[in-house]
Amino acid sequence: MFAKAAAWAHRNLPTRESLERNRLLRPVAHRVLEPALWRFTRRSVPRGVALGMVTGILFPVAQVPLSALLALPLRANIPTAALTTFITNPLTTPPLWVAAYWIGSRLLRYEGATVHVGETWLHWLVSQAGPSLVVGLLTLTATFAVTGFAASALGWRWWIVRKWRARALRRAGPAL
Template identity: 65%
Template sequence: MATRPMTTWDRFAAWSRRNLPTRESMEKSRILRPVAHRVLAPELWRFTRRSVPRGVALGMVAGILFPVGQIAIAALIALPFRANVPVAALTTFITNPLTTPFILFAAYQVGAWLLRTNAPTVAQPVAEAATGWLQWLWNAGPPLVLGLLLITTVCALLGYGLAALGWRLWIARKWKARHQRD
């Protein structure tokens, strides 16, 4: 029997299996210990057509809105939505030290455009005195928060839709391969 070459999807699936948090690693987390019995429920660890897109969307929310503790927060908010915990945790890696500055800059720009503000530029606090950066932060806060909320919403909806579509295409490919073998 000939083996087929590894596709990009196969490589991604193998990478995901290596990097997804395990039940044991979640069990050892001090943050999750009080709710470990809920987080480790078997139905939250099954990959189903409904739980995976929910996990992607909630992982996007936790990854973009919360700067620290993203994996634990994603696991906790996955509980009431019956989302897949490993997928939610893995999706939080959408933000990292390389992508966060770009997301924050884009969020500020989107928020400033929506609010039509003439807030100081991003580089201005460097040139101002110590109290100047607090004023800049105060002025930049509303556009940044609005932009983050909008970007989070759009990314979560896109992530949900793409995960659901990807799931559907994956199942269709499996059915097609099964019918070709028979």
């Protein structure tokens, strides 16, 4: 499955050359196309994952451009940040928002968020649902960003250790 996803990404993601030729990016191409932002390293990938989680959850519109833009000063991996924003999609957004509302209402100690007689939906949204949703989204974002950062850093470390061990076994040669 990972190989199929990697092949799809390789076919569909823009190349460095196509980005260099883009007339809209020409004024900032030197900064956007800096090799360190596109290289997969142990520091830039976890930053990209955390940044993608933040922009994916908190910003419902223009997630990918925003994550790419924010990756510049944060020195995060741009492809990782852009791809991680897809944690939110039409299938995952409704459960995420329900969970955020539930978490926020628990943190703010709202017992029953029901509309009372004579109260408008707008009043309910502003007085109970809005603050709960905002607090819940911020809590989920922080949790997902920290967890994503830690998981990708540990995953990177695990992958490198496996490569080192395999190389050491190859160097040791066949056992007698």
